[in-house]
Structure formats: C-alpha cells, structure tokens
Amino acid sequence: DGGITQSPKYLFRKEGQNVTLSCEQNLNHDAMYWYRQDPGQGLRLIYYSQIVNDFQKGDIAEGYSVSREKKESFPLTVTSAQKNPTAFYLCASREGSHTGELFFGEGSRLTVL
C-alpha cells in the first residue's frame, strides 16, 4: 500500500533537547511538506521541498530544520530554539504538479515536558 509514514506517533521531550520527526513516502511524489497544528487551529506551513536536495522555509520555520537527501524522506528536526514546540506535526506529499491534492501522514504529537 502506498502512503506516508510518520514516526514516532507520540514523542516527549525535555526542554533544551532537539528531536527529529521522521516522514517517509512511497508514493514517488516530488514535493513534501511539514505542517504544524495547534489545538483548534488550522495548519501552518513549516518547510516544504519540491525536489531532492532543495527546500524552502514556510511561514513558521524559526526553530526548525529539515533535509531532503532522498526523494522518499523528509525528516524534521525541532531544535531547542523553538520556543513553543508542543504541537501536532503533519507531513504531506504531492505529485509534481504544484496545484494538486496533498496526501497526509497520520501525524506526530510532540509534548515538551
């Protein structure tokens, strides 16, 4: 079955620690995205990548970093510089067309203790 796999589903972190959220897709999609969702709010774009070895900042990139070394993988690192990292993180992918639908993973919930 083709899809997007995010791991871990739940993650707890102490203040001052960096954590990396995994996102893997086997849909052969060119573009991948990371969104953040806070309770009762919409999705805000953190980073996106249109092709391998290239990525752009979204609306709230401060305190986050990404890499795109392989087409299938787009990991997100939440650094200690992110002031309020507790949130639900969603990874998505899209085919080459930049106007088509997004396919989402099941999300990773990060809680800072």
Add this chain to the structure above:
Amino acid sequence: SQQGEEDPQALSIQEGENATMNCSYKTSINNLQWYRQNSGRGLVHLILIRSNEREKHSGRLRVTLDTSKKSSSLLITASRAADTASYFCATALSGDYKLSFGAGTTVTVRA
C-alpha cells in the same frame, strides 16, 4: 498567513440532516480544496474545485465556488455519525507550491 477562514467554527446536527460550512479567502486562487480530519489523525483530501468551476459533486458532498465573492461552501447531505470530524478548506495560489489552510469547522453528527 492563513488565506482561508471557515464558518461556522462548530456545527452540531442530527443524523440524516445536511451540514453546510463556508470558506472565505482573500486573494485570487488557482483552486480550492476541502479536507477532513478525524480527531488525532491526518487530513484526508475530499474534493478539489478549480477557479473556473462553479460546482462539483462527489458522493454526498457538494462544493460550490464563487470567485467574485471569494468564497466556497461544502455541503454534506444525509449526514452520518461517521461524518463527525473537522473540515478544512485550503487554497492554492497560481504558481505557488504552498497550500494555505483555514482553522476548520468541527462537525458533530448526533445519532
């Protein structure tokens, strides 16, 4: 920045009734998309309507788009308990790889 805004924020209906929610946006778009999110899960794409289309159907879903008013509506007919979820509109701008989401409408279908 959020391009789309849904209205109402929350909606509670009886099973079998219709549910209507609206989305307004600010700038010209290439297309508008609707997604569903069950609690604690990822989003699922429902329907995409292009800027040159006025209405689109998919099963029990009907989407309209009025570009002159910069607004769209999603109608779910004959609702079921399984339709309980949050619904989001998202706008795609021409030449832009980003999709901007609204804050969503939470729909509760009572048995």
